Every structure is written in structure tokens, then in C-alpha cells.
Amino acid sequence: MLIKVNINGKDYEKDVAPYKNLLYFLREDCGLTGTKEGCGAGECGACTVIMNGKTVNSCLVLAVEANGAKIETIEGEAVNGKLSKIQEAFKKHHAVQCGFCTPGMIMSVKALLRKNKKPKEEEIKEAIDGNLCRCTGYKQIIEAVQDITGQLKKEEEIIYV
Amino acid sequence: MLYEFDYISPKNKNELLEIIAEKNGECKILAGGTDLLVDIRNGIIKPKFVVDIKTVKDFPKITYSEKEGLIIGPTITCFDIIENKLIQEKFPALVLTAKELGSTQIRNRATIIGNICNASPCADMSLSLLCLDASVDIISKEGTRRVKIKEFFTGVKKTVLNKGEVVEKIIIPAVMANAKAGFKKLKRIKGHDLSLVSVCLVKKGKIMRVAVGSAAPTSVVSDDIDSNSDFPTVWSKIEKLINPIDDIRCSKDYRIFMVKVYLERLLKEVK
Numbered sequence: 001m002l003i004k005v006n007i008n009g010k011d012y013e014k015d016v017a018p019y020k021n022l023l024y025f026l027r028e029d030c031g032l033t034g035t036k037e038g039c040g041a042g043e044c045g046a047c048t049v050i051m052n053g054k055t056v057n058s059c060l061v062l063a064v065e066a067n068g069a070k071i072e073t074i075e076g077e078a079v080n081g082k083l084s085k086i087q088e089a090f091k092k093h094h095a096v097q098c099g100f101c102t103p104g105m106i107m108s109v110k111a112l113l114r115k116n117k118k119p120k121e122e123e124i125k126e127a128i129d130g131n132l133c134r135c136t137g138y139k140q141i142i143e144a145v146q147d148i149t150g151q152l153k154k155e156e157e158i159i160y161v
Numbered sequence: 162m163l164y165e166f167d168y169i170s171p172k173n174k175n176e177l178l179e180i181i182a183e184k185n186g187e188c189k190i191l192a193g194g195t196d197l198l199v200d201i202r203n204g205i206i207k208p209k210f211v212v213d214i215k216t217v218k219d220f221p222k223i224t225y226s227e228k229e230g231l232i233i234g235p236t237i238t239c240f241d242i243i244e245n246k247l248i249q250e251k252f253p254a255l256v257l258t259a260k261e262l263g264s265t266q267i268r269n270r271a272t273i274i275g276n277i278c279n280a281s282p283c284a285d286m287s288l289s290l291l292c293l294d295a296s297v298d299i300i301s302k303e304g305t306r307r308v309k310i311k312e313f314f315t316g317v318k319k320t321v322l323n324k325g326e327v328v329e330k331i332i333i334p335a336v337m338a339n340a341k342a343g344f345k346k347l348k349r350i351k352g353h354d355l356s357l358v359s360v361c362l363v364k365k366g367k368i369m370r371v372a373v374g375s376a377a378p379t380s381v382v383s384d385d386i387d388s389n390s391d392f393p394t395v396w397s398k399i400e401k402l403i404n405p406i407d408d409i410r411c412s413k414d415y416r417i418f419m420v421k422v423y424l425e426r427l428l429k430e431v432k
Contacts, residue, residue: 042263
């Protein structure tokens with residue numbers, strides 16, 4: 001089936017198999033491999049992208065369902081090699097360790113901040129409740145979001161024992 | 162990635178009903194896809210055709226009137242329910258259960274009707290719908306039939322739906338508007354997870370209903386109980402309804418214990 005999708009502001013028109021999901025369409029057909037596959041079953045959120053303003057698990061959306069949609073992925077974040085605000089904050093607060101959850105995590109944070117300029121800690125947790133992180137730890141991610149929104153009270157001291 | 166199937170996107174109800182009648186059980190309905198695509202991936206179902214109902218233009222959305230009550234169409238997602246002002250105000254039970262379903266990403270796609278058609282005993286939306294005495298309109302080429310949600314589930318992942326039928330809408334009677342509600346869901350983690358048990362309690366005037374999930378082959382609901390009843394009276398009724406199993410997620414005894422704990426808390430909280 002021929003589909004038209006706008007990804008990060010760029011139009012793509014491609015012929016795609018009806019059983020291919022959006023995740024594989026992005027990775028294989030469009031060469032956008034920033035979006036990762038974790039579980040492939042909507043549990044881990046590594047494949048999170050923003051579709052028409054809402055976060056979705058791209059493994060649970062067929063590419064043909066995205067016909068006519070506006071998709072945002074991690075590749076749309078940095079412009080001309082300059083990191084976005086969210087990426088900068090993630091870097092600063094060590095909210096990236098292995099990095100596998102990061103593309104999805106950043107998409108969830110992006111969607112949250114669009115809707116809510118000053119999210120409370122509980123609201124941040126709720127927004128990323130569909131994104132599993134198994135090595136960084138959520139604390140740094142939450143702090144990064146609090147920093148972007150000017151809510152981080154003080155730099156926490158690092159105590160070396 | 163997935164096993165191969167064909168994708169059909171009908172434009173209206175008539176076209177949809179023609180297609181599903183013609184394909185006679187070889188097709189599956191795709192709404193949010195958050196259950197369907199997982200089942201296809203895992204090889205549990207192997208449909209030849211996947212019929213997307215999001216392209217059907219003449220399905221109902223969300224409407225409310227004193228005469229007909231609240232109508233919810235088959236493409237309405239959890240997100241739509243949570244964000245809807247009228248539902249927030251008049252049917253808080255729906256918002257409470259929709260908020261607990263899956264994760265943000267899942268709630269943005271998963272539909273209410275898809276949740277009940279999947280008929281998992283741990284479905285979150287079933288509980289508020291059971292408490293609110295909802296019905297569904299089932300359409301096919303032969304016509305429309307209305308079924309109470311209480312009679313809709315027939316077993317684990319089984320419903321009264323026949324081949325060639327599709328749920329057109331959920332109807333919640335207007336008498337249940339402004340009913341007070343509480344919902345508790347026990348999970349292994351704070352984030353998104355299936356329920357170990359879940360309890361929903363709704364009070365409207367003199368009537369109280371309690372629904373329990375993950376504690377029997379289907380979600381179950383009590384008959385109308387006097388809303389001033391004390392805990393032992395209510396528990397004696399609920400105890401007879403539930404029959405949980407031991408499984409990988411937790412034991413039968415723990416499930417029964419937690420239903421009891423949640424029921425006691427909800428009776429105090431929902432005033």
C-alpha cells in the first residue's frame with residue numbers, strides 16, 4: 001500500500017506491506033534507526049514516537065495506520081548538530097547510561113512538556129510510566145525534566161564514599 | 162515482522178458490515194491495536210484480514226442526553242475519556258478506570274470498546290462499565306441487538322459476539338450520571354501493569370454496585386446493594402461472586418485478601 005507520512009517535517013511517500021508496523025517502517029524503509037525495538041509488545045516504550053501530537057508505541061501501530069499522519073522521532077530533536085533542550089538536560093543530569101530507552105523517553109518528555117509547562121514530580125512519573133529504563137535509573141531523568149522546567153531546587157551534592 | 166495479513170479500511174458502517182459478513186470469521190477488527198497486534202505478533206491469532214474501523218466515518222463519538230444517556234463509540238480511546246469534560250463531571254468512574262489502563266502510550270491508542278471486546282478478566286474498563294449498568298449495541302448485516310454488559314462476557318477472552326458482528330456503541334443510562342465512584346487496582350509495580358485484582362465501587366442515591374476484576378473468569382459485578390450497607394454485609398455478597406486462581410502473578414489467597422482490603426477502603430472513601 002502506498003502511504004504518505006510526514007516525519008520530522010519531511011514528507012515520505014512509500015509503498016509498504018500492510019503487516020509492517022510503524023517502527024519497522026521508520027527503521028527499515030526510512031532509515032531512521034533512532035527509534036528502538038525493545039519488547040515489541042507495548043510494554044517497554046523504547047519505540048515511543050509522537051504521532052499527531054500524541055505518544056504511541058510505534059510497534060503497536062501499523063505503518064498503513066499512520067497514512068497521512070505527522071510523526072516526530074528522536075531524529076527531529078537535534079538541529080544542525082545542536083542538541084535540543086531536552087537532550088541537553090538529559091546529558092547534564094546523566095539521564096542517559098546505555099541509551100536504549102532514551103529516544104522513547106525523550107519523546108514522552110517532549111509530549112509532556114508541550115501539554116504541561118511545569119509538571120509536578122507525580123506528573124512526570126505518570127508521563128514516563130510507559131518507558132522502562134533498566135540502567136540509568138529514573139531519578140536522573142526526572143531531575144532532567146525538573147531542570148528544564150526550572151523546578152530543580154538545588155544541585156544535589158555527590159558524595160563519594 | 163508480523164505474520165502476513167491484508168489490511169482493509171472501510172469508509173462507512175455498511176461497507177464494514179459487508180466486509181466482515183463476507184470474510185466470515187477470517188478477519189479481525191482493528192481499533193487501537195494495543196491487544197490485537199500483540200496477539201498477532203505472538204501467533205495467538207492468525208487473521209487473513211485486519212479491518213481498521215478508525216476509517217469508518219459514521220460511527221458515534223461521545224454524546225450525552227437525558228433521554229439516551231451517555232453514548233461512547235468504538236473509536237473512542239482512553240485518552241478521549243480522560244480529557245472529556247462532561248465525562249469528568251458526570252461519570253468519574255470511567256475516568257478513574259481509564260487513567261489506570263496501561264501506560265500513557267497505550268491510553269493514547271487503546272479504545273474502551275476494544276478493551277471490553279478483548280474480554281480479559283483483568284480489563285480495567287469493564288469494571289466501571291459494569292458498575293454503571295452499561296449496555297452495548299451490537300450491529301451486523303442482520304440488524305442491531307442490545308446486550309447488557311453484565312451478559313456480554315461469557316468467559317476468559319470470550320464474549321457474546323458472533324462472526325460478522327461488531328460493537329457499535331456503549332450506552333450508559335442517564336440515571337447513573339453524577340454517581341460517586343472509587344477504583345483500586347493492585348499491581349506488581351507502580352507503573353503500567355496488569356491488575357492482580359481490581360475493585361470498582363459506584364454509589365448513586367440508594368444504590369451501590371461493586372465490580373471486581375481478575376478474580377473470576379470474567380469481571381464480575383454485584384446486584385444492587387443498599388448504599389448504606391456496612392462492610393460485612395457487602396463482603397458477604399462479594400465473597401460469593403469471586404473465585405480467583407493461583408497464577409504466576411499471585412496466589413488465590415492474596416487476591417481474596419486484597420479484594421477485601423480494597424472493598425473496606427472504598428466503602429470508607431466513596432461517600
